[in-house]
Amino acid sequence: MTENTPETEVKAPGEMPSETEDYVTFVIAEQLFGIPVLKVQDVLSAHRITRIPLAPPEIAGSLNLRGRIVTAFDVRQRLGLSVREGDASGMSIVVENESELYSLMVDSVGEVLALAASDYERNPPTLDPRIRAYSNGIYRLNDQLLVVLDVNALLDYGRVQAA
Numbered sequence: 001m002t003e004n005t006p007e008t009e010v011k012a013p014g015e016m017p018s019e020t021e022d023y024v025t026f027v028i029a030e031q032l033f034g035i036p037v038l039k040v041q042d043v044l045s046a047h048r049i050t051r052i053p054l055a056p057p058e059i060a061g062s063l064n065l066r067g068r069i070v071t072a073f074d075v076r077q078r079l080g081l082s083v084r085e086g087d088a089s090g091m092s093i094v095v096e097n098e099s100e101l102y103s104l105m106v107d108s109v110g111e112v113l114a115l116a117a118s119d120y121e122r123n124p125p126t127l128d129p130r131i132r133a134y135s136n137g138i139y140r141l142n143d144q145l146l147v148v149l150d151v152n153a154l155l156d157y158g159r160v161q162a163a
Contacts, residue, residue, distance in 0.1 A: 019116060019117040019118065021036060021115055021117055022037040022115075023112065023146070023148065024036075024037050024040050024043070024110075024112055025112070025113055025146065026093060026106040026108060026110055027106065027107045027110065028079070029076065029107070031145075031147065032141075032144050034113065034146050034147070034149070035093070035095065035148070035149050036148075037112055039095045041095060041101065043094070043109050044065070044092040044093075044103065046090065046091070047092065048063065057077050058075075059073060059074070060074045060077075060105055063103060065094065068101055069101075070102065071101070071103065072092070072103045072105060073102045073154075073155065075105060075154070076105070090107050091105075091106055092104060092106065097151060097155045102155055104154075113146070115146075120137055120138075120148075121137055122138075123136075123138060124138065131147060134149055134150055134153050134154045135148060136148045136150045
């Protein structure tokens with residue numbers, strides 16, 4: 001019988017390394033973004049959104065999700081990107097921030113990717129400053145760049161008012 005000490009942990013063949021992070025991916029203006037899967041509560045198709053008078057421009061309105069009021073947040077607007085052309089339906093990713101639910105409006109939702117923590121990189125200086133302000137870092141995938149968004153920074157209104 002072999003004794004496992006902390007220094008000699010035995011892993012089963014084919015077992016995934018524990019140094020991975022899972023991200024829900026989505027696209028806005030042809031850029032691939034990701035947020036940690038543990039932040040995501042739900043993924044929604046187009047919902048009826050009720051406008052909120054005098055709300056900041058990035059607040060598209062609110063919606064009812066199974067009896068809870070959810071603030072619909074236009075990520076394009078927050079990142080300073082152009083208004084979506086044509087059909088504005090898109091999709092939403094519901095996240096929780098400070099005990100409140102927010103529906104992040106995106107163009108499309110992709111898949112969940114398990115990425116190695118060792119492949120994570122800091123934001124390059126060439127990354128658009130509007131995006132860099134809300135990004136934790138990046139992953140270089142085979143054919144594109146995945147920008148990891150910081151949900152807390154994205155939804156922090158104190159940052160916008162101070163700017």
